[in-house]
Amino acid sequence: MLSREQIKRYSRQILVPEVGGEGQQRLLKSSVLVVGAGGLGSPAIQCLAGAGVGRLGIVDGDxxxxTNLHRQTIHAGRLGLNKALSAHHFVEQLNEDVAVEAYPCALTPENARTLVSEYDVVLDCTDNFPTRYLINDVCVLEDKPLVHASVLRLEGMLTTIVPGRGHCYRCIFPSPPPRGAMPTCQEAGVLGITTSVLGSLQAAEAIKLLLGTGNTLVGRLLHLDLLTMDIDEVVVHRNPQCPVCSDEGAFDIHLEQYAQQGCELE
Structure with a gap:
């Protein structure tokens, strides 16, 4: 049952037919793990906390x-602090309804399955390939929905992965590019609005998953070019030979395979 204060706080949201009072209660009982509290994670965390998702886990060792503050605005005034702890402070000040668990460390094969298993939905807000593959593989193994996004300059990609209902990240990108083949945001740059848009869309996908409403990006990959405002959608299918999500997949988590995927783990 929503309290009088909660009804007032979320009143505009409750008026949305797809949410209502029942949906708001569902959000308050839900949990999301955000891996990466940087450019994508910052707007996602803000949107999820504002919406009243009852429990947020935030993983970041940075x-x-x-140089972060033009796009990671939730960290204002906390230079030098760990990003997970900084995000924890932000959420506590924004919404006391939300319980926050900060994990001031990298996601690794040793801790990933334990962390992922404790949450309803996972957001991949990271910026390197080994961690992206690790998150995907663990979410498939733990049967957890995953919302992935990536950005560079004024472009971004977004997809939603629900194990058993469609593709996984490896179905689209079977293996990571060679080391140095793809520039990072540190090398090529990124505009703050790009991460804000894509991170907010990640939160939107997560909220739809938690509410069980709307059409998510399962089976679709969205590409946004904010310079031209072109939005392209590609239909993606589950790879029957995927080593992770296929019925014949016999995959397990081993540290060596991620360390060899082209760059260091976070």
């Missing part, structure tokens, strides 16, 4: 740097 520290807040001044």
């Amino acid at each position: 520290l807040v740097d001044i």
Whole structure:
């Protein structure tokens, strides 16, 4: 049952037919794990906390740097602090309804399955390939929905993965590119609005999954070019030979395979 204060706080959201009072209660009982509290994670965390998702887990081993602040606005005033801890402070100040668990460390094969298993939905807000593959593989193994996004300059991609209902990340990208083949945001740059748009869309997909409403991006890959405002959608299918999500898949998590995928783990 929603309290009087909660009814007032979420009143505009409750008026949305797809949410209502029952949906708001469902959100307050739900949980999301956000891996990466940087450019994508910052807007996603803000949207999820504002919406009243009852429990947020935030994983990040990095520290807040001044070069982050043009796009990672939730960290304002906390230079040098771990990003997971900084995000924890932000959420506590924004919405006391939300329980926050900060994990000030990298996601690794040793801790990934334990962390992922404790949440309803996972958001991949990371910026390197080994961690992206690790998150995908663990979510498939733990049967957890995953919302993935990636950005560069003024472009971004977004997809939603629900194990057993469609593709996984490896179905689209079977193997990571060679080391140095893809520039990072540090090398090529990124505009803050790009991460804001894509991170907010990740939160939107997560909220739809938690509410069980709307059409998610399961089976679809969305590409956005904010310079031209072109939005392209590609239909993607489950790969019957995928080593992770196929019926014959016999996959397990081993540290060596991620360390060899082209760059260091976070």
